[in-house]
Amino acid sequence: MRTPQTPAGRTGLDAILARPAEALVALDFDGTLADIVPDPEQARAHPGAVAALAALAPKVAAVAVITGRPADVAVRFAGVAGVEGLDHLVVLGHYGAERWDAVTGAVHAPEPHPGVAAVRAELPGVLGEYETWTEDKGHALAVHTRRAADPQAAFDALRGPLGELAARHGLIVEPGRLVLELRPPGMDKGVALTEYVREIGATSVLYAGDDLGDLAAYAAVEKLRVQDEDAVPGLLICSGAEVPELAARADLALSGPGEVVAYLRGLADRLA
Numbered sequence: 001m002r003t004p005q006t007p008a009g010r011t012g013l014d015a016i017l018a019r020p021a022e023a024l025v026a027l028d029f030d031g032t033l034a035d036i037v038p039d040p041e042q043a044r045a046h047p048g049a050v051a052a053l054a055a056l057a058p059k060v061a062a063v064a065v066i067t068g069r070p071a072d073v074a075v076r077f078a079g080v081a082g083v084e085g086l087d088h089l090v091v092l093g094h095y096g097a098e099r100w101d102a103v104t105g106a107v108h109a110p111e112p113h114p115g116v117a118a119v120r121a122e123l124p125g126v127l128g129e130y131e132t133w134t135e136d137k138g139h140a141l142a143v144h145t146r147r148a149a150d151p152q153a154a155f156d157a158l159r160g161p162l163g164e165l166a167a168r169h170g171l172i173v174e175p176g177r178l179v180l181e182l183r184p185p186g187m188d189k190g191v192a193l194t195e196y197v198r199e200i201g202a203t204s205v206l207y208a209g210d211d212l213g214d215l216a217a218y219a220a221v222e223k224l225r226v227q228d229e230d231a232v233p234g235l236l237i238c239s240g241a242e243v244p245e246l247a248a249r250a251d252l253a254l255s256g257p258g259e260v261v262a263y264l265r266g267l268a269d270r271l272a
Contacts, residue, residue, distance in 0.1 A: 001266040002252060004235060008225055009251020012235035015204035016060075020271050023060045024202035025264070026193055026217070029067040029074050031210030032239040035257050036177065038146050040135055045078045046257040048265065054085030055268035062200050065091045066189045068174070068181060068213055070137050071100040071107050081105065094139045095183070095213070096192025112139050113184035115169030123182075126161050130154050140183035151178045176211045177242055190216030197224065197232060206267075208237035208260055209246065218249050237263070 004010050016023040027033055034043045057063045063086070067074045071093025075081050080089055081102065091100040098109040119141055123134060131148040134141060143162060148154035155178055163173045166182045174181040189209070197205055205224065207217050221234035238250035239260045247253050254260050 001263060001270060002254075004251040005253075006251045008233075009235050012204060012206070012225070012233040012251065015233035016206060016235065016267075017270065019203055020060050022201070022203040024062050024064065024197055024200060024205045025056060025060050025267075026064045026066055026196070026205060026207045027260075028189075028209035028211070028214055028217075028239070029065055029069060029078060031177065031242075031257070032208050032260055033065070033078060033257055039133075040142075040144065043077055045080075046261050049257070049261045050079055050083055050086075052261050052265040052268065053080070053089070054083055056264055056271070057085050057089060059268060059271040061202055062196075063089050064193075064196055065089070066096065066192050066217065067091070067093055068095055068137070068140070068142070068176075068183075069093055070139070071098040071109070073137075075100050090196070092192045092196065094137065095187040095189055096195070097139055097184075097187045109139070113171065115166075115171045115184065116140065116182075118169045119165055119171060119182050122165060126165050127158070130158060132158070137181075137183075139187075140181055142179050142181040144179045146178045155180065174213055176213055181213075188216040189214060190218075190220035193217045194220045194224065203232060205232055205234045206237065207234065208239055208254075210239040210256075211243055212245065214246060215249075218246065222249075 033049045034045050071091045074091050089102040100107045133144045145151045145154040162180050166173045171182050172185050207221050224232040225234050236251045238247045238253045240256045241247050
């Protein structure tokens with residue numbers, strides 16, 4: 001296992017190793033447990049990811065996948081349902097608005113924000129001739145520009161118009177790696193992570209992510225680490241180097257999902 005580059009990260013890892021039964025391991029899906037692919041519908045967990053999670057989960061308080069995808073889609077693409085060792089896995093989908101628990105196999109979700117339906121109806125007119133692919137998540141809509149002739153140019157050109165469309169209907173735009181997601185405010189990975197830490201009473205946390213949407217979770221861990229009372233040590237892992245803002249705040253930078261999976265397996269072995 002590689003040593004975190006920062007003092008806070010080393011403290012976080014030490015806390016996990018000292019009291020693993022009180023540690024939360026929380027992970028993004030796309031770009032962290034699964035490689036980024038041109039078609040999001042083809043994303044699948046990296047080889048070895050499920051086995052690594054199944055080896056680690058019984059040794060810690062909880063393992064949670066926190067993703068912008070619908071919870072049931074993330075469960076299906078990750079291949080984690082019914083896996084021995086993952087009986088208490090939780091998937092927090094739509095940035096925490098949805099929740100799937102392995103113990104019941106059920107998804108709990110609120111009613112969609114009314115602005116999502118309005119945006120869905122107007123979106124084709126805003127996208128025009130741009131070569132994009134729209135992922136309908138039910139509670140949110142994600143516009144991918146990865147298929148465009150110039151993906152970054154399309155992303156930059158659409159950011160303003162999509163922001164205006166979202167604002168008209170009470171939504172916000174969450175930018176990512178060549179994707180712009182229109183979703184309700186108040187849904188973010190930081191809120192989801194903090195609430196789950198409190199729910200299970202975790203005394204340490206590991207969070208791994210790869211994209212701008214993970215910055216909120218990073219901020220949550222940073223805040224938990226410096227609470228006046230009951231501080232929660234944490235380890236922040238960055239998967240890949242495509243988002244400099246994330247890499248600059250990470251305690252440990254890994255090359256991508258393959259190295260993240262190897263690290264999780266190494267942690268499980270260390271706790272054996």
